[in-house]
Amino acid sequence: MPTVRIPHLHAVILAGGSGTRFWPLSRELSPKQFVDIFGGVSLITHAVRRVASLAEDGGVHVLTNQQLLDELRNHLKAQAELADVSIDYLAEPIPRNTAAAIALAAAHLLSLNPDAIMVVLPSDHLLKDDERWERTLRVAARAAAQGRLVTLGLQPSYPETGYGYIHAGAPIPGVLEGDIQAHEVTAFMEKPDRATAERFLADGGYLWNSGMLVARADVVLTELARAGERAATPDSAGSAKIAATARDIAAFGPAAWTSAEAIARFAALPSVPFDKAALEVSPTVAVVPTDIAWSDVGSLLALEHVAPADEDGNVFAGNVVDIDSHDSIVYSQDRLVATIGLESLMVVDTVDATLVAPKERAQDVRLMVDKLRAAGAPEIVESRHSLRPWGSWTRLVKGRDFQVKTIDVLPGQRLSLQSHEHRSEHWVVVEGRGRITRGDEVVELGPNESSYIPIGTVHRLENIGDTVLRIVEIAVGDYLGEDDITRLADDWRR
Amino acid sequence: MPTVRIPHLHAVILAGGSGTRFWPLSRELSPKQFVDIFGGVSLITHAVRRVASLAEDGGVHVLTNQQLLDELRNHLKAQAELADVSIDYLAEPIPRNTAAAIALAAAHLLSLNPDAIMVVLPSDHLLKDDERWERTLRVAARAAAQGRLVTLGLQPSYPETGYGYIHAGAPIPGVLEGDIQAHEVTAFMEKPDRATAERFLADGGYLWNSGMLVARADVVLTELARAGERAATPDSAGSAKIAATARDIAAFGPAAWTSAEAIARFAALPSVPFDKAALEVSPTVAVVPTDIAWSDVGSLLALEHVAPADEDGNVFAGNVVDIDSHDSIVYSQDRLVATIGLESLMVVDTVDATLVAPKERAQDVRLMVDKLRAAGAPEIVESRHSLRPWGSWTRLVKGRDFQVKTIDVLPGQRLSLQSHEHRSEHWVVVEGRGRITRGDEVVELGPNESSYIPIGTVHRLENIGDTVLRIVEIAVGDYLGEDDITRLADDWRR
Numbered sequence: 001m002p003t004v005r006i007p008h009l010h011a012v013i014l015a016g017g018s019g020t021r022f023w024p025l026s027r028e029l030s031p032k033q034f035v036d037i038f039g040g041v042s043l044i045t046h047a048v049r050r051v052a053s054l055a056e057d058g059g060v061h062v063l064t065n066q067q068l069l070d071e072l073r074n075h076l077k078a079q080a081e082l083a084d085v086s087i088d089y090l091a092e093p094i095p096r097n098t099a100a101a102i103a104l105a106a107a108h109l110l111s112l113n114p115d116a117i118m119v120v121l122p123s124d125h126l127l128k129d130d131e132r133w134e135r136t137l138r139v140a141a142r143a144a145a146q147g148r149l150v151t152l153g154l155q156p157s158y159p160e161t162g163y164g165y166i167h168a169g170a171p172i173p174g175v176l177e178g179d180i181q182a183h184e185v186t187a188f189m190e191k192p193d194r195a196t197a198e199r200f201l202a203d204g205g206y207l208w209n210s211g212m213l214v215a216r217a218d219v220v221l222t223e224l225a226r227a228g229e230r231a232a233t234p235d236s237a238g239s240a241k242i243a244a245t246a247r248d249i250a251a252f253g254p255a256a257w258t259s260a261e262a263i264a265r266f267a268a269l270p271s272v273p274f275d276k277a278a279l280e281v282s283p284t285v286a287v288v289p290t291d292i293a294w295s296d297v298g299s300l301l302a303l304e305h306v307a308p309a310d311e312d313g314n315v316f317a318g319n320v321v322d323i324d325s326h327d328s329i330v331y332s333q334d335r336l337v338a339t340i341g342l343e344s345l346m347v348v349d350t351v352d353a354t355l356v357a358p359k360e361r362a363q364d365v366r367l368m369v370d371k372l373r374a375a376g377a378p379e380i381v382e383s384r385h386s387l388r389p390w391g392s393w394t395r396l397v398k399g400r401d402f403q404v405k406t407i408d409v410l411p412g413q414r415l416s417l418q419s420h421e422h423r424s425e426h427w428v429v430v431e432g433r434g435r436i437t438r439g440d441e442v443v444e445l446g447p448n449e450s451s452y453i454p455i456g457t458v459h460r461l462e463n464i465g466d467t468v469l470r471i472v473e474i475a476v477g478d479y480l481g482e483d484d485i486t487r488l489a490d491d492w493r494r
Numbered sequence: 495m496p497t498v499r500i501p502h503l504h505a506v507i508l509a510g511g512s513g514t515r516f517w518p519l520s521r522e523l524s525p526k527q528f529v530d531i532f533g534g535v536s537l538i539t540h541a542v543r544r545v546a547s548l549a550e551d552g553g554v555h556v557l558t559n560q561q562l563l564d565e566l567r568n569h570l571k572a573q574a575e576l577a578d579v580s581i582d583y584l585a586e587p588i589p590r591n592t593a594a595a596i597a598l599a600a601a602h603l604l605s606l607n608p609d610a611i612m613v614v615l616p617s618d619h620l621l622k623d624d625e626r627w628e629r630t631l632r633v634a635a636r637a638a639a640q641g642r643l644v645t646l647g648l649q650p651s652y653p654e655t656g657y658g659y660i661h662a663g664a665p666i667p668g669v670l671e672g673d674i675q676a677h678e679v680t681a682f683m684e685k686p687d688r689a690t691a692e693r694f695l696a697d698g699g700y701l702w703n704s705g706m707l708v709a710r711a712d713v714v715l716t717e718l719a720r721a722g723e724r725a726a727t728p729d730s731a732g733s734a735k736i737a738a739t740a741r742d743i744a745a746f747g748p749a750a751w752t753s754a755e756a757i758a759r760f761a762a763l764p765s766v767p768f769d770k771a772a773l774e775v776s777p778t779v780a781v782v783p784t785d786i787a788w789s790d791v792g793s794l795l796a797l798e799h800v801a802p803a804d805e806d807g808n809v810f811a812g813n814v815v816d817i818d819s820h821d822s823i824v825y826s827q828d829r830l831v832a833t834i835g836l837e838s839l840m841v842v843d844t845v846d847a848t849l850v851a852p853k854e855r856a857q858d859v860r861l862m863v864d865k866l867r868a869a870g871a872p873e874i875v876e877s878r879h880s881l882r883p884w885g886s887w888t889r890l891v892k893g894r895d896f897q898v899k900t901i902d903v904l905p906g907q908r909l910s911l912q913s914h915e916h917r918s919e920h921w922v923v924v925e926g927r928g929r930i931t932r933g934d935e936v937v938e939l940g941p942n943e944s945s946y947i948p949i950g951t952v953h954r955l956e957n958i959g960d961t962v963l964r965i966v967e968i969a970v971g972d973y974l975g976e977d978d979i980t981r982l983a984d985d986w987r988r
Contacts, residue, residue, distance in 0.1 A: 024832070321869065323861055336873045338518070338862050340851035345839075347850050354848055356841050357834035367817055368832050375815065379830045396890040396898060401941065402924035404890060404898065404966055424942050426922045428968045430896035447895065448918050448970040450946065472898055474922045474966045476942040 006141045008115045010217075011051035012105045015044055015064045015072060015123040016095055020369040021299045021362065024353040025331075029382040031068065032297065033123040034075055037306055037317075037331075043297060044072070044123045045079045050130075051119060052085040054137055061088040063105055065095050066258055077389045077492060078410075093249065093257050093266035099224070099277035100269045102213070103242050104257070106220035107250030116217040117144050120274075125210075126305065128293040135180045136290040140214035143175050143182040143286040149223055149279050150182065150214040153207025155291040159197035162298070164209040164275070165189040166287050175286075182288050188280040207289050213274065214288075220278070221247065227278045235276035242269050242277060299362040300346055300355075303329045318349070329359065351394075353379040389492045390415055391468070402476045407461070409434070409469040414462035416490035423477030423484060425453040427461070432469035435462040458488060500635045502609045504711075505545035506599045509538055509558045509566060509617040510589055514863040515793045515856065518847040519825075523876040525562065526791065527617040528569055531800055531811075531825075537791060538566070538617045539573045544624075545613060546579040548631055555582045557599055559589050560752055571883040571986060572904075587743065587751050587760035593718070593771035594763045596707070597736050598751070600714035601744030610711040611638050614768075619704075620799065622787040629674045630784040634708035637669050637676040637780040643717055643773050644676065644708040647701025649785040653691035656792070658703040658769070659683040660781050669780075676782050682774040701783050707768065708782075714772070715741065721772045729770035736763050736771060793856040794840055794849075797823045812843070823853065845888075847873040883986045884909055885962070897974045901955070903928070903963040908956035910984035917971030917978060919947040921955070926963035929956040952982060 019032025026032040033044035041049075048060050064072050069091045076082055090108065092101050102120055109116040119137060127133060140150045153166045169184035176182065188209065192200060200206035215223075221243045228240025249262045256262060270277075279285060295305055307317045314325050318332030325342035332349040339347060346362065348355045355365065372380045384395040390413035396404040409415065409432075417437065427436070428450040435444050436451050437460040444464065445451060453459045455477065463469035477484075513526025520526040527538035535543075542554050558566050563585045570576055584602065586595050596614055603610040613631060621627060634644045647660045663678035670676065682703065686694060694700035709717075715737045722734025743756045750756060764771075773779060789799055801811045808819050812826030819836035826843040833841060840856065842849045849859065866874045878889040884907035890898040903909065903926075911931065921930070922944040929938050930945050931954040938958065939945060947953045949971065957963035971978075 024830075321862065321866055321871070323858065323865060336847040336866075336871060338847065338849045338866065340849075340858055340862055341855045342850060342852075345850070347848075349848055353830040353832065354841075354843055355832045355834075356836060356839070356850055358836075361835045364817065364834055368815065368834055371817060372815055372830075372832065377815070377830060397888075397900060399924060399964070402966070404900075406891060406898075426920075426944055428920045428970070430893060430968065430970060450920055450944075452944065470893070472896070472968050474924065476922070476924060 004138075005056055006054050006117070006138055007056060008113060008117045009055045009137075009141055010109050010113070010116050010118050011048075011055045011060045012102070012109075012118050012120045013044065013047050013051075013060060013062045013123050014098065014101060014120065015047075015062050016068065016092060016101065017124070019124060020366045022297070022302075023365055023369050023372075023380060024348060024350045024355050024383075025300070027382050028067070028380060029071055030386070034071070034387070035297075037303075038126055038297070041079065041081070042075065043126070044076065045082060046126065047121055047123045048076065048082055048085060048087065050127060050133065051121065051137075052082070054134060055119075059086055059088060061090055061105060061109070063090045063092060063101055066091045074389045074492065075387055078387060090254050091258055093262040096266050096269050097271040098274040099239065099242050099272045100246065100266060102220060102274045103224055103246035104250060104266075106217040107246040108254065109217040110221070111250060114218070117141050118213075118215060118217050118220065120213040122211050124297045126295040126297060126302075132180070132290060132292045135177050136288055136292060137214065139175060139177050139180045139182050140286075140288045143172060143288065144214045144216055144219070146172075146175070147216065147219050148284050148286040149219065149282050150286045150288060151185075151279060152210045152212040152214070153287040153289045154210050154294050155289060156201050156206065156208050159194060159201045160208065161191055161194055161197050163296075164191055165197075165200050165206045166209050167206055168287050168289055172286060180288065180290060182286045185285045185287050188275070207287060209275070210294065211275075213279070219284075223282045223284065224278045227281045230281065232281045233276070235270075235272050236278065236281045238270035238272065239277045242272075245269055300329070300348055300365060301359060301362045303331050303346070303348070306331065327359070351384045388415075389413075391463075398480065401478060401480075402474060403480045405473045405475070406430075407471050407473055409461060409463040409471075411463055411466055411468065414491065415460060416485075416487040416492075417458060417460040418488065419456055419458045419486050420477070420484050421456065421486070422479035423475045424455050425459075426474040426476070427451045427453065428472045430470050430472055432463060432467050433465035434469045434471065435464045436460070437462075498632075499550055500548050500611070500632055501550060502607060502611045503549045503631075503635055504603050504607070504610050504612050505542075505549045505554045506596070506603075506612050506614045507538065507541050507545075507554060507556045507617050508592065508595060508614065509541075509556050510562065510586065510595070511618070513618060514860045516791070516796075517859055517863050517874060518842060518844045518849055518877075519794070521876050522874060523562070523565055524880070528565070528881070529791075531797075532620055532791070535573065535575070536569065537620070538570065539576060540620065541615055541617045542570065542576055542579060542581065544621060544627065545615065545631075546576070548628060549613075553580050553582060555584055555599060555603070557584045557586060557595055560585045565881075568883045568986065569881050572881060572885075584748050585752055587757040590760050590763050591765040592768040593733065593736050593766045594740065594760060596714060596768045597718055597740035598744060600711040601740040602748065603711040604715070605744060608712070611635050612707075612709060612711050612714065614707040616705050618791045620789040620791060620796075626674070626784060626786045629671050630782055630786060631708065633669060633671050633674045633676050634780075634782045637666060637782065638708045638710055638713070640666075640669070641710065641713050642778050642780040643713065643776050644780045644782060645679075645773060646704045646706040646708070647781040647783045648704050648788050649783060650695050650700065650702050653688060653695045654702065655685055655688055655691050657790075658685055659694050659700045660703050661700055662781050662783055666780060674782065674784060676780045679779045679781050682769070701781060703769070704788065705769075707773070713778075717776045717778065718772045721775045724775065726775045727770065729764075729766050730772065730775045732764035732766065733771045736766075739763055794823070794842055794859060795853060795856045797825050797840070797842070800825065821853070845878050882909075883907075885957075887967075892974065895970060895972060895974075897969045899967045899969070901965050901967050903955060903957040903965075905957050905960055905962065908985065909954060910979075910981040910986075911952060911954045912982065913950055913952045913980050914971070914978050915950065915980070916973035917969045918949050919953075920968040920970070921945045921947065922966045924964050924966055926957060926961050927959035928963045928965065929958045930954070931956075
């Protein structure tokens with residue numbers, strides 16, 4: 001069945017978080033949504049692909065923060081399967097939780113289309129079953145067109161205590177497609193204790209609150225404003241201010257969002273989730289129950305989905321050799337991890353850091369990240385591997401005055417025409433075929449050929465072969481930061 | 495008190511084992527005795543230094559196997575504190591347990607000195623308290639001079655079930671120095687169960703069998719022969735053959751020990767520990783009880799000695815950040831290891847492999863090594879870091895047709911004059927100052943300068959500065975093994 005686009009639908013993907021509970025797989029500059037361990041493409045690529053074909057004109061708005069904007073743009077531009085998707089990048093003034101972020105996105109969409117319906121999706125979930133997903137979204141959009149704030153409710157498969165629940169009420173007449181039917185909402189429930197979660201599961205009328213919202217952009221703002229006027233809960237007291245501020249800031253266009261004034265006004269807003277600020281206190285809501293295959297990637301326990309469990313309940317991925325472990329997760333990106341007799345433990349190994357913890361403490365990885373941040377550990381900021389729109393690089397070693405990287409350039413791609421003020425570079429081609437620009441000179445090099453780029457010399461590296469071009473780069477200089485780069489021309493307008 | 499050399503004393507250091515229970519810190523080509531985590535120098539350096547000043551003429555015989563001989567020689571030659579020690583390197587024909595090894599060493603020493611007294615030391619123990627150690631050895635040598643096989647017995651400090659015990663009998667009149675006194679032996683005991691070990695500890699007359707032997711070389715051979723004639727136990731049945739074969743092989747000199755004939759004859763010997771083959775069945779033995787501070791480095795549990803335990807009983811060494819662990823060992827050579835809530839676990843992290851296991855399974859690391867060997871894992875053979883007499887190298891990455899290393903050359907040192915048949919090398923100096931020979935050309939290079947060594951070109955690298963010379967080497971070729979090297983001149987006659 002060909003996908004039918006939903007009129008006025010705009011997708012808003014929230015991609016601002018760094019995912020501290022996913023460390024060491026996520027880093028501040030390479031957050032969870034970039035992680036590509038589930039099915040080979042990143043979570044954000046999954047999220048964009050999932051809605052691009054449904055949204056009007058294929059338009060997708062990715063809302064992130066200033067720090068991540070460049071990385072995110074580089075990352076998504078490098079995804080071949082998103083080549084025909086038009087992505088609108090938006091940087092919120094400063095991170096201020098989802099009520100402020102969704103309000104700003106709503107105000108922005110209204111300026112594009114007064115009838116805009118927005119579907120707001122987090123970027124850190126896995127979702128299969130495309131046909132049901134599309135049908136669910138179409139039903140939600142129809143309920144949204146009636147002026148409701150619509151949330152997607154997932155059929156619980158076990159008594160999870162980490163999510164909020166929604167109790168579904170009467171079906172909304174006529175808002176259905178096959179077995180997918182919109183319902184009134186009887187109640188929103190906080191994260192329950194174990195006994196309550198078991199009761200919810202047995203009852204059958206309770207749904208997990210997925211955090212996925214579908215609503216008209218104008219309704220988002222008016223419901224926030226009304227929630228603020230009623231101020232029924234402390235969390236909704238500032239909602240009117242959030243709506244008004246979002247309208248004011250959006251009026252100046254996204255380029256002005258990171259102005260000092262916008263930042264100051266956004267910073268003055270309460271930091272509240274949209275659910276608390278509006279959804280849970282609004283009289284005009286709906287829920288669409290759905291049983292799509294959905295997985296939270298909220299913590300490292302999501303690694304249980306990267307491979308089938310063995311007969312002892314272990315999930316091993318990568319270069320792992322085990323003796324006698326049970327119920328454990330051992331994930332290695334590259335290096336050898338040898339484990340003996342582990343019980344309900346998780347071991348996550350990356351090129352520069354290893355985490356070992358009981359599975360039941362998966363939530364406490366965030367405490368570790370706090371501790372590492374306080375200690376100034378570089379391993380929370382970035383990894384030794386960095387994706388680029390033209391390929392990637394991996395740092396092999398960094399000394400005081402030198403640094404060695406491998407640089408992989410994809411076929412047909414080239415780096416920007418650039419120069420450095422503080423470092424010289426020695427390049428040796430080890431695989432593939434490249435064209436190197438060095439000042440006025442252009443040479444073609446193959447394996448075992450080298451070039452030297454002195455400080456200040458304008459240069460460029462280009463893959464002219466059919467396979468990956470790999471070079472080893474030895475940079476020597478008194479400053480080796482990535483920001484020592486002057487770009488004269490760039491295929492990605494960086 | 496200046497050290498007094500012991501007449502006729504020759505030290506024999508057994509350095510053949512690879513220490514599989516110490517993986518990943520030990521590797522087949524970089525075995526446990528090379529590990530330098532205890533006080534900064536390797537275990538074998540400790541062992542050599544400990545006896546060099548006591549042995550006649552400072553002579554030390556290191557007995558190892560053919561596979562390790564070069565690595566061992568390189569390693570010990572690079573130890574500045576052993577510069578004035580004359581080391582005699584001996585390679586046993588093939589590994590055949592300690593009875594054969596000690597017999598061969600004894601026969602060799604007899605050819606050097608008919609009155610030789612040998613002290614046989616394993617190379618995988620830590621020992622402090624030099625003054626008591628020297629006195630212990632002098633007392634043992636005096637008992638040995640009477641024609642006894644003398645073993646050193648350690649005062650137990652806890653009820654260890656992993657060692658054999660010795661019950662000390664009457665003092666041997668006149669063989670003492672201060673409070674160190676040689677005793678008759680009442681009995682040798684196998685490894686006890688826990689209750690027995692506790693009884694031994696409470697009794698006070700039982701000693702740990704240290705595996706350290708002091709005896710006249712001729713007595714070693716005659717006692718082996720007599721044990722074989724009596725054949726009191728299955729383990730002693732082949733002892734006479736061991737003694738006779740050792741005399742035969744030693745007669746041809748160490749250079750002939752690795753001849754096909756010597757290997758065949760050695761291979762036909764029973765593989766028995768010397769204790770079983772002779773010591774425990776000999777009527778002419780003695781023990782010298784001593785309470786020197788001694789630590790077995792038999793398993794990774796020895797890592798408990800690398801740093802003081804914290805108040806929760808944890809020992810952390812290296813780049814380790816922990817939350818809430820107890821009674822655990824976390825050792826990192828280089829990378830970040832983050833641990834949460836571990837209980838009695840050990841995590842050992844090296845540049846290319848990580849081991850995670852409960853402490854109580856420390857002995858089972860050998861099973862892991864067996865499993866890795868069966869899987870052909872390169873991580874059991876060697877690490878990415880290799881010591882050389884002139885310095886060291888570290889492999890950063892190895893691709894199919896290229897390899898990147900950092901090479902550190904110590905001040906005043908140089909590599910051999912060499913060439914390769916299968917690889918070219920690109921060198922970039924990143925620290926220090928070097929002189930590079932390339933064919934007929936000799937150039938001096940500093941940081942940010944480079945050289946290219948084509949296949950087949952004779953070349954040499956030399957440190958001509960006062961600090962370490964560090965270069966990055968990119969080798970490109972269809973074969974990258976360390977054995978593709980033709981040496982034309984070498985300061986170490988390799």
